[in-house]
Amino acid sequence: MDETTQPELRSFIPVKPDSDFPIQNLPYGVFRRVDGRRAVGVAIGDQVLDLTEAESAGLLKTSYFGEPSLNAFMGAGREVWRSVRAQVSQLLREDVTTLRDDADMRDRVLVPQSEVTMELPAEIGDYTDFYSSREHATNVGTMFRGADNALMPNWLHLPVAYHGRASSVVPTGTAVHRPCGQTRPNDEEPPVFGPSRLVDFELEMGFFVGPGSTLGNPIPVENAADHIFGMVLVNDWSARDIQKWEYQPLGPFLAKNFATTISPWVVTMDALEPFRCAGPTQDPEPLPYLRSSGPQAFDIQLEVGLKTPKMQTAASIAHSNFKYMYWSVVQQLAHHTVTGCNVRPGDLMASGTISGPDKGSRGSLLELTWRGTEPLQFETGEERKFMQDGDELWLSGYCQGEGYRVGFGECRGEVLPAKTRG
Amino acid sequence: MDETTQPELRSFIPVKPDSDFPIQNLPYGVFRRVDGRRAVGVAIGDQVLDLTEAESAGLLKTSYFGEPSLNAFMGAGREVWRSVRAQVSQLLREDVTTLRDDADMRDRVLVPQSEVTMELPAEIGDYTDFYSSREHATNVGTMFRGADNALMPNWLHLPVAYHGRASSVVPTGTAVHRPCGQTRPNDEEPPVFGPSRLVDFELEMGFFVGPGSTLGNPIPVENAADHIFGMVLVNDWSARDIQKWEYQPLGPFLAKNFATTISPWVVTMDALEPFRCAGPTQDPEPLPYLRSSGPQAFDIQLEVGLKTPKMQTAASIAHSNFKYMYWSVVQQLAHHTVTGCNVRPGDLMASGTISGPDKGSRGSLLELTWRGTEPLQFETGEERKFMQDGDELWLSGYCQGEGYRVGFGECRGEVLPAKTRG
Numbered sequence: 052m053d054e055t056t057q058p059e060l061r062s063f064i065p066v067k068p069d070s071d072f073p074i075q076n077l078p079y080g081v082f083r084r085v086d087g088r089r090a091v092g093v094a095i096g097d098q099v100l101d102l103t104e105a106e107s108a109g110l111l112k113t114s115y116f117g118e119p120s121l122n123a124f125m126g127a128g129r130e131v132w133r134s135v136r137a138q139v140s141q142l143l144r145e146d147v148t149t150l151r152d153d154a155d156m157r158d159r160v161l162v163p164q165s166e167v168t169m170e171l172p173a174e175i176g177d178y179t180d181f182y183s184s185r186e187h188a189t190n191v192g193t194m195f196r197g198a199d200n201a202l203m204p205n206w207l208h209l210p211v212a213y214h215g216r217a218s219s220v221v222p223t224g225t226a227v228h229r230p231c232g233q234t235r236p237n238d239e240e241p242p243v244f245g246p247s248r249l250v251d252f253e254l255e256m257g258f259f260v261g262p263g264s265t266l267g268n269p270i271p272v273e274n275a276a277d278h279i280f281g282m283v284l285v286n287d288w289s290a291r292d293i294q295k296w297e298y299q300p301l302g303p304f305l306a307k308n309f310a311t312t313i314s315p316w317v318v319t320m321d322a323l324e325p326f327r328c329a330g331p332t333q334d335p336e337p338l339p340y341l342r343s344s345g346p347q348a349f350d351i352q353l354e355v356g357l358k359t360p361k362m363q364t365a366a367s368i369a370h371s372n373f374k375y376m377y378w379s380v381v382q383q384l385a386h387h388t389v390t391g392c393n394v395r396p397g398d399l400m401a402s403g404t405i406s407g408p409d410k411g412s413r414g415s416l417l418e419l420t421w422r423g424t425e426p427l428q429f430e431t432g433e434e435r436k437f438m439q440d441g442d443e444l445w446l447s448g449y450c451q452g453e454g455y456r457v458g459f460g461e462c463r464g465e466v467l468p469a470k471t472r473g
Numbered sequence: 474m475d476e477t478t479q480p481e482l483r484s485f486i487p488v489k490p491d492s493d494f495p496i497q498n499l500p501y502g503v504f505r506r507v508d509g510r511r512a513v514g515v516a517i518g519d520q521v522l523d524l525t526e527a528e529s530a531g532l533l534k535t536s537y538f539g540e541p542s543l544n545a546f547m548g549a550g551r552e553v554w555r556s557v558r559a560q561v562s563q564l565l566r567e568d569v570t571t572l573r574d575d576a577d578m579r580d581r582v583l584v585p586q587s588e589v590t591m592e593l594p595a596e597i598g599d600y601t602d603f604y605s606s607r608e609h610a611t612n613v614g615t616m617f618r619g620a621d622n623a624l625m626p627n628w629l630h631l632p633v634a635y636h637g638r639a640s641s642v643v644p645t646g647t648a649v650h651r652p653c654g655q656t657r658p659n660d661e662e663p664p665v666f667g668p669s670r671l672v673d674f675e676l677e678m679g680f681f682v683g684p685g686s687t688l689g690n691p692i693p694v695e696n697a698a699d700h701i702f703g704m705v706l707v708n709d710w711s712a713r714d715i716q717k718w719e720y721q722p723l724g725p726f727l728a729k730n731f732a733t734t735i736s737p738w739v740v741t742m743d744a745l746e747p748f749r750c751a752g753p754t755q756d757p758e759p760l761p762y763l764r765s766s767g768p769q770a771f772d773i774q775l776e777v778g779l780k781t782p783k784m785q786t787a788a789s790i791a792h793s794n795f796k797y798m799y800w801s802v803v804q805q806l807a808h809h810t811v812t813g814c815n816v817r818p819g820d821l822m823a824s825g826t827i828s829g830p831d832k833g834s835r836g837s838l839l840e841l842t843w844r845g846t847e848p849l850q851f852e853t854g855e856e857r858k859f860m861q862d863g864d865e866l867w868l869s870g871y872c873q874g875e876g877y878r879v880g881f882g883e884c885r886g887e888v889l890p891a892k893t894r895g
Contacts (some may be wrong), residue, residue, distance in 0.1 A: 175563075176598075176639060176640055177640050178637055203721050203722060205718055205719060205721070208657075209655050211719070211723055213636070213723040213724050213726055214726065214730070216634055217599050217635055217639070218598055218817055226690075228689040230812035231691070232811055232812050233811075241630070241757065242630050242631075243760075244762055265651040266641055266731075268892070269653075290812065297631065300720070301634065302720075302725075304720070305809070308814040309688075309813045338655060344585075366518050389654055389655075389727065390652035390654050390712065390727045390728075390731040391650055391731045392640070393640050394729055470689060
């Protein structure tokens, strides 16, 4: 096992047992201080280690953190990632004095998370959204086409995906206005324009591409892991009524492009490695270009919370797990590039909605309420079929280690009322 | 009429009557000199005016051309665009001596087009592809669903579109390897992997977004023109067999993301203004958010040439016109942002295949050969259903003025054999 993931490792910075950010995690993000300075950082406990300052102070032998963006670091590749991770781990260990015993330096490079604002970790060149949960595709297919035709004929043969909108990917905490758009509530009447009535979330995870590829040169599935930097939580906000009317024949467009919220800390594949596990059996066996060996799933426990304005804390509405994904991240990347499509450092590829085998593990309100026919009931006496104005949606996720968690931080967004022109 | 578009205006640089680049055009691009220097330029006759040099020499009162990319200039807005256009026009006029009579300066800022390599004009943040030709949608719909169900119910109510892949947009001249991918030639057999057998082009045009918008704030249709910088030719390469197997339910993905070729000179909306004309009548009347006043189409004559290795020059295989587009560029941009989706300077939005009313005006081989049932016949004795290895595809386009043309330059790509692994 990699030294940086050893369960007994401790930092001199206090880390609570249920913290997302023990020394075994060390996720990367971009943050802004109160004075406006932007920097790359690593989360540790409730602090941020400012890598831009640490690099400039000579604490790290790196040259990737001068700009407040992770693109260059993502593109640098695994050898660099491991070296930097080892340096950061070393700097934060309880038994290493360099930073621990230097109060001035601690003041310079450590800042409480409560005093920073998180930004997007990278400039996302292209954003792709897969559709890789069999349970989700089956649920949606059953609702729209019946149980016998739930999965399209292609679904078990390739990881279906579509290109999403990169410009509207936003970091946690960004409020999202209810979108206005064109819908056709009644098939016998002309379409109408107005605020979407069926705003939904989708519980997803996404990976950031590391080193890119050049046009015409596919990334073979056996090399794909070298091109994957790390993962975040993704909420693919969806307007179901707009989607229903617009999506044929070219797929979802406006229904998905008004906002996509991500958690701001990118958890590296090195930190996730101890939680690698087997995914679902793939039958039929995929074509050779999609065949990989060894376990390719990750045991990441996921939870969805919904908080109405009346609630003090969010109510838990779903539990799922990333390991339910039928198609793995290496299969997704191999498929994406098999035609020769090039990828670039910082590209984001999301999993699609992650639904599990039982009712409580469904990753969208569409599925949880079965198209609104089974509303969610809350202790406040409220019910929800879809998101209402003022509702907040929280995604969280973590891997459970021995005495520590490798978590993703928050992926949160509030639905604000539609803006009307004026 | 704007002074810079007057038909009688002449440059001291010789411009042939059939040149795409008279002084009335002045399109912008990014080029690389033989010595590797990259710069922003304007095409004039068979020369390029190097704006980066001209700015640095003080010939232009501008501050947008220090970087070899048009994003900053695109984002600067119409007032700046008009001021720079007026300055460039002034500099190139036959009756203005500043540059004309300064041989040293001419050497510094003018370079033959034959001595430069054209690059992408901007960093494209997001690429969107519409589907706005009624004739194209009808042709494709007829082939796949029959004449009675050719147009989807939504088509006449909104400009259907999907998000494309920005990373694989390439400038003219970039060779394109035949993509490999998954197809299912026989519905009774499992899918297979291999080189696409049905590589096609699509004749499109695209516009570059000027000033952007912020998340949650739609661009009203009456303001949309202020956010459109200029246009290029677009070849949306398509692998029909991959598309057929993958596209349901989320739309085209790998079938379209292996390459999209654009012409390198961005013709500004100011240069196109004299060629504004009425588009097709829209019935039913669009919803208010899509209603614009005045003519919104542009009379741009388009031609497609195909050159097999046996041919000396490309054979003309289709003539079309941008004015056939049912949905206008301002409607496309208003629709794209109506949910609050933000756009950024340098975003590219393509029209979708531009097919006209008759057989010879169809904008793809799929339509021209009616799914391969009516192969194209050439004087060389060859025939084509789809693109063969070694075939070159050319798009060209121009507006015919009185004694001059406002043209787009070349949009060319050759299909190379599939790369096999090893």
